[in-house]
Amino acid sequence: MPAISLLATNLVCYFMSLPWNQLFTQQIACQPLAHLDTQFLLTGMPMWPNARGLNELKAKASLAQSSVSEFVCQSSLATSDDYYEQIIYKRKQIPTRPNSWHDLFNGLVWLQYPKTKTLLNQLHIEDIELHGLSPRTRQRNHITHFDECGVILTIECSTGEMVTELLRAHHWLEAMHEMRNAWGDTIHARMFGHANYEMLLNPFIGLTGKWLAVNVQKGFSQRSIAQQNAEIDACLPATIQNDGLFKQPKPLSPLPLLGLPGWSGLNQDPQFYHNREYFRPKRVRS
Numbered sequence: 588m589p590a591i592s593l594l595a596t597n598l599v600c601y602f603m604s605l606p607w608n609q610l611f612t613q614q615i616a617c618q619p620l621a622h623l624d625t626q627f628l629l630t631g632m633p634m635w636p637n638a639r640g641l642n643e644l645k646a647k648a649s650l651a652q653s654s655v656s657e658f659v660c661q662s663s664l665a666t667s668d669d670y671y672e673q674i675i676y677k678r679k680q681i682p683t684r685p686n687s688w689h690d691l692f693n694g695l696v697w698l699q700y701p702k703t704k705t706l707l708n709q710l711h712i713e714d715i716e717l718h719g720l721s722p723r724t725r726q727r728n729h730i731t732h733f734d735e736c737g738v739i740l741t742i743e744c745s746t747g748e749m750v751t752e753l754l755r756a757h758h759w760l761e762a763m764h765e766m767r768n769a770w771g772d773t774i775h776a777r778m779f780g781h782a783n784y785e786m787l788l789n790p791f792i793g794l795t796g797k798w799l800a801v802n803v804q805k806g807f808s809q810r811s812i813a814q815q816n817a818e819i820d821a822c823l824p825a826t827i828q829n830d831g832l833f834k835q836p837k838p839l840s841p842l843p844l845l846g847l848p849g850w851s852g853l854n855q856d857p858q859f860y861h862n863r864e865y866f867r868p869k870r871v872r873s
Contacts (some may be wrong), residue, residue: 616852638683645698729833739823741815744805792862799841
């Protein structure tokens with residue numbers, strides 16, 4: 588066998604022999620991934636959870652998660668012309684590709700925020716019934732953007748509100764470094780977008796989410812992650828519906844994810860926030 592072919596074969600064998608969750612365990616210090624591990628113990632699983640594993644996690648979850656549809660391996664679904672969101676809505680099945688980080692994270696978001704995910708699915712269907720599948724409307728694009736890249740900021744008191752005001756003005760250094768002690772105390776960042784979960788496995792400068800703030804009850808920071816999730820999931824649907832959020836021109840604000848305290852080891856130095864290509868200033872309208 589030629590040397591280059593032997594090398595390629597050895598590399599394939601090497602990567603196939605690595606633990607399925609190595610990418611996850613390498614980034615476990617990143618707060619959103621650490622929260623997932625606290626809840627679902629991914630680092631201790633011997634193999635991919637996939638659809639069957641997600642259903643087992645659902646069965647172990649509290650009654651708040653019992654409304655989550657069944658996870659089904661995508662290849663076993665009957666052929667139809669239904670779109671992804673239509674399959675979930677009509678059949679109460681969530682198509683899940685095997686060995687897919689993207690679909691695994693999507694499933695774990697369903698298990699954390701079932702009411703919100705159900706609402707997003709319903710909004711998709713209502714929009715499709717009104718306007719058809721194509722072209723996609725602005726509302727459906729916004730829903731998808733939040734579903735893929737959304738971050739929930741929970742505000743416990745006025746200090747947390749100060750942070751969101753700074754974020755809205757793109758005063759990144761002040762919001763994320765100078766007010767670092769507020770994070771995890773009066774304001775919390777919770778990942779919602781499953782695509783950004785996946786990108787946190789291999790983080791890069793430029794990784795950005797879109798945030799939405801919700802007010803929570805005092806004492807939120809003392810509750811368990813599961814209790815926090817339940818509180819978020821109880822109030823987030825109303826925030827989305829009452830404001831007609833996704834019908835607005837620009838309903839969400841950008842958030843450079845690696846600037847969040849606990850989400851990257853790069854942000855200890857205030858100089859990190861001086862990269863204007865990443866931490867972009869607010870555009871001034873002429």
